Amino acid sequence: MPSRTSARLAALTVAAVCGAASAVVATSPAHADSVRVHDIQGTTRLSPYAGKQVADVPGVVTAVRTYGSSKGFWLQDPNPDADPATSEGVFVFTSSTPKAAVGDSVTVSGTVSEYVPGGTASGNQSVTEITKPVVTTVSTGNPVPAPVVITKRAVPERYAPAGDPAANNSINALPLDPKTYALDYYESLEGMNVQVSDARVVTGTDPYSELWVTVKPKEHRTERGGTLYGSYDAQNTGRLQVQSLGATADFPQANVGDTLAGTTTGPLDFNQFGGYTLVASALGTLESGGLERETTRKQASGELAVATYNVENLDPSDKTFDAHASAIVNNLRSPDIVSLEEIQDDNGATDDGTVGASATVDKLIDAIVAAGGPRYDWRSIDPVDKQDGGEPGGNIRQVFLFNPERVSFTDRPGGDSTTAVGVAKENGKARLTVSPGRIDPANAAWANSRKPLAGEFVFKGRTVFVIANHLNSKGGDQALTGQYQPVVRSSETQRHAQATEVNTFVKSLLGVQKDAEVIALGDMNDFEFSDTAKTLEGDGQLWSAIKSLPRSERYTYDYQGNAQVLDQILISKSIRRGSFDYDSVHINSEFHDQISDHDPQVLRFRP
Known part of the structure; x- marks a missing residue:
């Protein structure tokens, strides 16, 4: 197996x-x-x-x-x-x-x-x-030593000791203190027979027959049964990965909020993709928590609905088009503008120089129509081959879908993969020099990464500027369960540079028109409390709308038992001061049968 x-x-x-x-x-x-x-x-x-x-x-x-x-x-x-x-x-x-x-x-x-x-x-x-x-x-035939029962009282509140500065902050040589630190407690049980009882699932079953449970049911619990990662000091000590020594076909297909009822018992291992892991000789019985996919409300006629959705390396060979279309039509209620991240070129991961994505986007639009939605129009800019990161050969990019019956796109020629979009003044108002256009694509901040796509839209006579983003991934950051504590988040260096570029562009728009309605949205690959988000927000030029939700509802992604924010919609003051409504629509991250690992978000407001 x-x-x-x-x-x-x-x-x-x-x-x-x-x-x-x-x-x-x-x-x-x-x-x-x-x-x-x-x-x-x-x-x-x-x-x-x-x-x-x-x-x-x-x-x-x-x-x-x-x-x-x-x-x-x-x-x-x-x-x-x-x-x-x-x-x-x-x-x-x-x-x-x-x-x-x-x-x-x-x-x-x-x-x-x-x-x-x-x-x-x-x-x-x-x-x-x-x-x-x-x-x-x-x-032979001897009794197996009784398992150590891992309970909420047994696992300390503090996560990890600070590492030795003389050893690059490694904790390897430090004496274990299992009564003070959770990682020390788990290490003191490495290789031993352990047990959890009636454990709630906090990350659903993945394709590798793994799931995550918590032994601390009240620890930063979300509204839907997960465990919230709300700050760098809230690593959530009750999280534990579960695998099985049995056949993968028998592994439970669990969603967040389900329970492994009874006892789950086996040795405590440590692996590359999750740290401390209970490798179960005996699994508890899966009891459903009844989690259902969310549906947001339909925008009113006078509201503009703008959404962001990472469709996870979508290309024409995928079998998820109908499911994505259904999600956009039925769960997101056909937003007026949809910023899509991770749209791949027309032959996906085949690395032959293809950069166009019309087949990918048209197939999704046709599926949306078949699902009962509008026939969206779209705008994007093809990247230079192999210059935007992502899956090798895939040439991922952001794409704007928009419903032409509700909103119009202002086309300004000249935008291409290497031309920088600028801001001009016309009749006292800001406008883009090219639309769609990419923000400073030659800047080193965007090396091997997606360049932001800026577009100019008009809704009921009002201009709205939308910037679609997919910032540098967290690849390369040290793991929460790793030997170096506190962890180093090396990916932030490039992401902070990117956030600075986006904020600088927004400043240029607001410098020309201080009441311009600007939205920067997409997969920011960072948390709403992060320095990346603070840099994007700047001195009040933008504000992350997910902070309008109760803390227990602030998440768009579920990783190793931590429900967290990676996707954001940031809004300018003119939008924030008006009436707006924000929703993180949980249709993917908590489910074992997800079609993307990201949940989409929707912003509704009256321009």
């Missing part, structure tokens, strides 16, 4: 991959003065025996992994020491299907290693393992 998070990647060392395992059935137990599991685990994240040989380490097999390239079993000492910082469990990496069975009492001789999922460059914490093992079976 291959699994992205449980399988070892190519970064495995040759010695680890090729280390053979052998099993010998013995008639007498190993000698009693051998190194024990808690000695190997030690009181920090790194074993004091790393790189050393150990002999006759005793324990009981609690679980066996027979799939992927990380085959082996978990060994736990049924006779723990008195130190809460030392784990009594360890993974034994056999490289081939292990011969050990659950309940076997064994001794293991081999080499202790610290395996870093994803490689050392990932910044992940390591997993203490015994590699190249020789396994001796002492007896």
Whole structure:
């Protein structure tokens, strides 16, 4: 049963991959003065025996992994020491299907290693393992050590200690303090048999048969059952990833707000794509929380409805066009303007120089009509091949859809992939020099990233300026569960430069016409409380409208158990001072059968 998070990647060392395992059935137990599991685990994240040989380490097999390239079993000492910082469990990496069975009492001789999922460059914490093992079976059919029950009271409120500045803020060598820090608590249980009970799902099942639960039901709970990530100091300590040692076909298809009722039990592992993970030998029973996709209200005749929607690398080969069309027509109620992010070129990821996206956009428009919606018109600018990031060969870009029966687009010729849009004054009002146009596309801030698309629209005689964005992704940021604490968000450097460029352009519009109605929207790839958002907002030129919602409703994305904001609609003062209505329409992020990983948003106002 291959699994992205449980399988070892190519970064495995040759010695680890090729280390053979052998099993010998013995008639007498190993000698009693051998190194024990808690000695190997030690009181920090790194074993004091790393790189050393150990002999006759005793324990009981609690679980066996027979799939992927990380085959082996978990060994736990049924006779723990008195130190809460030392784990009594360890993974034994056999490289081939292990011969050990659950309940076997064994001794293991081999080499202790610290395996870093994803490689050392990932910044992940390591997993203490015994590699190249020789396994001796002492007896079979033994009871498995009772699981440690992870409860809301057991997990500390504080998330992680500050790392050692002399080691680039790594926490690896720090003594574990499981009563103070959540990451230390989970590390003190690495490899041990653990259990959660009646755990609420806070990230739905993904394509890799994983989900996230919380052991703290009240921790920053959202209105719909998730866990809100509302600040950099609210990492949410109750989150825990769950996989299964069983068949992927049997893994529950869960949505946010569902419950794994009863007990879920298995060893606590650490993997590249989620950190601490309960690899379940026994899964609780899925109980539905009844979550349904939201539908926003229809705009009134005098309201302009403007939406943003990341359609996740949409190209003509995808099978999601009808579903996206239904979402736009039925859940978003056919907004007047829709800013689409991640529209790919006409042959998707095929890297042959194609940059046009008319086939992609026309197919979506036709699907919208078939779903009962309007026949949208559209505007966009094709990027230079392989210059805007995203999936290699995909040439993603932003696209404006607009309903010509409700709103008109002001075309001003000259806009192309390399020409910068400017601001001019005409009859005392601001106008764009080209429409559509891209904001300073040659600026280094946009290197290998999407360039903002600016357009000039007219609704009931009023001009509205809309800027469609897809800022630099968070790729490269250190993980919340990683060894470096506090984490470094390296992707912010480029994103802040991009936000500065967008704000500068908005300033130029407002400098010509201070009451201009300006909307900057899209996938900002950052939170509403972030410095990116503050830079976009500037000195009041813009304001993120998601802040008009109650805190428990501020999210557009769900990642590793944290409901968070990545997509935003920012508005100028003239819009904010009037009557406006903002809605984050939750149709994707909380569901296992999502058609995009982003939820769309809609702004309604009277220009």
